[in-house]
Amino acid sequence: MHDLIYNHISARIPGTEEFLLNPFGLLYEEMCASSLIKWTSKANSAVGADWPAGLNYTFNLAGFVIHGAIHEAKPDIHCVIHTHSLAGMAVASLKKGVLPMTQTAMRFSRIAYHDYEGVVLEMDERRRLLENLGDCEVMLLRNHGTLAVGKTVGDGVQQHIYRLERACARSCSRSPPMTKSCCPRRR
Numbered sequence: 001m002h003d004l005i006y007n008h009i010s011a012r013i014p015g016t017e018e019f020l021l022n023p024f025g026l027l028y029e030e031m032c033a034s035s036l037i038k039w040t041s042k043a044n045s046a047v048g049a050d051w052p053a054g055l056n057y058t059f060n061l062a063g064f065v066i067h068g069a070i071h072e073a074k075p076d077i078h079c080v081i082h083t084h085s086l087a088g089m090a091v092a093s094l095k096k097g098v099l100p101m102t103q104t105a106m107r108f109s110r111i112a113y114h115d116y117e118g119v120v121l122e123m124d125e126r127r128r129l130l131e132n133l134g135d136c137e138v139m140l141l142r143n144h145g146t147l148a149v150g151k152t153v154g155d156g157v158q159q160h161i162y163r164l165e166r167a168c169a170r171s172c173s174r175s176p177p178m179t180k181s182c183c184p185r186r187r
């Protein structure tokens with residue numbers, strides 16, 4: 001599921017408006033608890049690890065825009081995970097999205113979709129991300145990847161993103177393709 005250093009996972013610190021986000025520049029297997037970045041949503045401030053000189057790993061701006069939007073707007077959500085898996089990107093680029101071909105696909109009562117607007121760097125996109133996500137547990141970011149939320153890390157990772165990835169893998173392995181692809185609109 002990973003995409004080297006380009007995916008993000010975050011977890012709310014229980015009982016607070018703060019959340020932990022993985023630093024930009026480290027692989028998942030290189031991270032430890034002390035390397036995580038702590039964000040305070042309302043103050044819009046981040047505290048990172050005290051890295052040795054030359055190793056100033058900071059945050060991924062797209063990660064902050066996406067994860068911060070959800071943690072700030074949804075206090076019951078404790079985990080947000082976003083991937084660029086091959087299957088997730090492929091299905092996110094198909095007009096019909098995830099097909100209800102398998103049990104792992106059918107377990108989602110609804111899957112949200114968010115149209116591509118370019119790399120997610122603008123705070124303005126937060127509103128549209130939240131509108132499109134609604135109450136869904138999973139969302140496909142068109143031409144980009146997957147996203148899942150959970151009330152616990154277990155829900156977000158095991159129940160939602162894992163099953164969404166399996167559903168995407170099956171949908172895009174169908175041959176011949178059952179659905180047309182969609183390309184980003186010019187802006």
Ligand SMILES: [Zn+2]
Pocket residue numbers: 006062082083084144145
């Ligand atoms: Zn992304």
